[in-house]
Amino acid sequence: xxxxSGILKASFxxxxxxxxxxxxxxxxxxxxxxxxxIDWDKDDGETWVRILTNGKVIAYIAVVIPIIVVIxxxxxxxxxxxxxxxxxxxxxxxxxxxxxxxxxxLIPVIEEVFRREWSAHIKPETFSINDFWWTTV
Numbered sequence: 211x212x213x214x215s216g217i218l219k220a221s222f223x224x225x226x227x228x229x230x231x232x233x234x235x236x237x238x239x240x241x242x243x244x245x246x247x248i249d250w251d252k253d254d255g256e257t258w259v260r261i262l263t264n265g266k267v268i269a270y271i272a273v274v275i276p277i278i279v280v281i282x283x284x285x286x287x288x289x290x291x292x293x294x295x296x297x298x299x300x301x302x303x304x305x306x307x308x309x310x311x312x313x314x315x316l317i318p319v320i321e322e323v324f325r326r327e328w329s330a331h332i333k334p335e336t337f338s339i340n341d342f343w344w345t346t347v
Contacts, residue, residue: 228276
């Protein structure tokens with residue numbers, strides 16, 4: 211089990227500068243990579259940007275905190291295009307394995323930061339990255 215509480219806490223502290231400047235720079239850099247497609251409904255208030263290649267999601271970029279979650283096979287592709295010092299990168303084998311956890315006390319903070327209610331169907335002691343994305347998007 212991988213506890214991502216520490217990364218979340220650290221990212222909360224950098225959230226203001228991320229939203230204002232670094233997020234825009236990161237997305238702009240990734241649009242220059244021909245094989246990548248950016249999927250983000252900003253006007254609908256989505257809190258995650260999806261990065262796809264050949265129709266497959268390979269990375270999620272949080273809009274409200276400086277976190278990028280990327281499939282291991284695509285880490286080099288993503289990291290070449292961004293300033294890794296501006297964000298926290300979580301490298302994963304896939305988005306569906308329920309191998310992640312957070313401290314329960316972080317749920318109210320996550321709800322406030324993402325402005326979404328944590329789903330009662332997602333257990334904080336065992337969830338997948340897709341679960342986390344779904345409850346916070």
